[in-house]
Amino acid sequence: MPRKIPWIIKYRPRRIGDVVNQDNAKKQFIQWLESWLKGKPIKKAALLYGPAGCGKTSLVEAAAHEYGLELVEMNASDFRRRQDIKRIAETAAKMKSLFARGKIILLDEVDGISGTADRGAIDAILELIRTTRYPIAMTANNPWDQKLRPLREASLMIAFKRLTERHVVTVLKRICEYEKLECEDKALYEIAKRSEGDLRSAINDLQAIAEGYGRVTYSLVRALSSYRNREYSPFEALQKMFNAKYIFQAKMAISQANIDYDTMMIWINEHIPTYYEDPEEIARAFDALSRADVYMGRIRRTGAWDLLSYVFDMMGPGVAFARRVYRYRWKAFRSPQRLQLLAQTKRSREVREGIARALAPRLATSRSTVKSEVIPYLKIIFMNNPKYAARIALGYNLTDEMVKWLAGHKAREVLMYMEKLSRKH
């Protein structure tokens, strides 16, 4: 089976022209880059900022490709420590040899720098900017954070905007054609609307629906959109959580999912083996999730809500960092079977519950004891001795539905005997 590659990677812009709907940003960026190439940089660094999934990282990559520059990208989990940045700074300060390719340095997601763990990182970046001989591009969703002020001052600020619905639809349509996918226009517009200008999430939605159902219709989109508004839908949250490079990303994915924590745990519980294949990774991930569940149980029992952040730690980063090596893996995260099974078997569980409710007071015990210790034996009696079962059914005033549930294929006989016995009376 061919490995599925995520469409957000498959359809990454290769050329600057492929980056849509950011004409202003593109113009500014190209001017800045060319000023560098001419040896007279306007500013040594550029800070590309704007909402998620609107093309910031893509533009830098496409430009590197198009101008034949080597892309030195720093987004490994330890790049933020002072010494790591220093190491990059050393390469960046070296003169370029005559025939070697030029470079562009990308510091992705600088707003994710942690104030405590990455102490000194901002200073190191400033130092890097001072000494570099190559263009430094940075990206951020929110550049207005107080701690980023020195970077703002040292950089050319380039704003990216949310993509318009029309542009999102254009890209989605193109992908549908490539993938030979049957798509309703109305469906694509619905995806675009919900994406709120985040093309990445739109492409992910498209792929999730396409791979889950083989076609993309308005009603499917609507059905899946019911739990999204500005927060992450569960499958998006899982995508982000499992593929998080940093702890903060995994945590954020969890806390921004728009379903409650219990339901989120059910999603994770379902999909640990979707994402992981290695038994060790699966075991470690479940270990973390089960710890989260223990904390959740304590919260429920004692109301100690201050434990909630431990729940997040374990169910997000705990599960995501169960991996042995990092590799971006795109997976189709379907709605958990457990939720479907629960819906399918709802009536059956209600009947069982009804029997337990009828029997518990008579046996002076709890409903759960009735379910585990009494009903299994009752079923044996009902399925093997209809005449005797009929008498018990009368003894506890069981309804026809309960009798059917207990007796299975012997239900007709039991009901018949019940008739007879009642008539005698």
Add this chain to the structure above:
Amino acid sequence: MSSREALAELLWAEKYRPRTLDEMVDQKEVVERLKRFVKEKNMPHLLFAGPPGTGKTTAAHCLAHDLFGENYRQYMLELNASDERGIDVIRSKVKEFARTRVAANIPFKIVLLDEADNMTADAQQALRRLMEMYTATTRFILIANYPSKIIEPIQSRCAVFRFTPLPKDDLIGRLKWICEREKVEFDEDALEAIYEIAEGDMRRAINILQAAAALGRVTVESVYKVVGLAHPREIRQMIQLALAGNFNDARGKLRELMINYGLSGLDVIKQIHREVFSQEIKIPDEYKLIIADLAGEIQFRLVEGADDEIQLNAFLARLAYIGRKLRG
């Protein structure tokens, strides 16, 4: 007795539940002490602790019966696990009952809190005040499988009574007594088999007996058939799948067990524990112990209110990992 009642049948656990302390089987020390309370018409708050099906709830009812007579229920407020017993109920329903005057013909009223280990710590805290304030008119009986889950201040206000699994002779004797009354034919060794399986749990023993009797003469075979049907073999298959490294299939089995058979997580983990030591599970002993230890941890978590499926999946995933290591 109307003819309908004559035709109707009950579960034997109900039909043969002792109504007075004299009818109780075994638990001699407990019963002796309780009888003394009846004679003196006085008692402290009580905490009954012990494994399932050993007569705790029965003893509480018998005690009340012997103290107050046939209509004992009108002097007793009974709240079991199926009822709402949050802090609000304790503050309203229980408090109101405790406040009402005591009828002239009885020494005190009784509040019976069955399966109290499932009550939240909050609710237990609220109880603590009530037990002090109304102690003159109201006595509390708390029942628990896990007394450690009763908060300490409450334990310290109660006389603790430990119930133990029923010994072989008493349990088998009771089964024979029932068989006589029900005119059930049986093999001696079939009753021994029931005792082995029930592990001193009288409710389970009686249920097995009744189901086996519904199949005909009670024999060792029919007993094992009943137990096999009630406690499906899928548990063993699930363990084997996991140990073969087949986590996804093992998880599928688990779902089947919980949904088709309606087993709770606790039922499953307890049966797993039994299975692990069986001959069929072919792994080195030291691994059996590791797995048993893990099962114990999972059971503890479930008792504490963790999620059945998540915890059991964690267990199966660990098994799959152990399985892989064993295969090298």
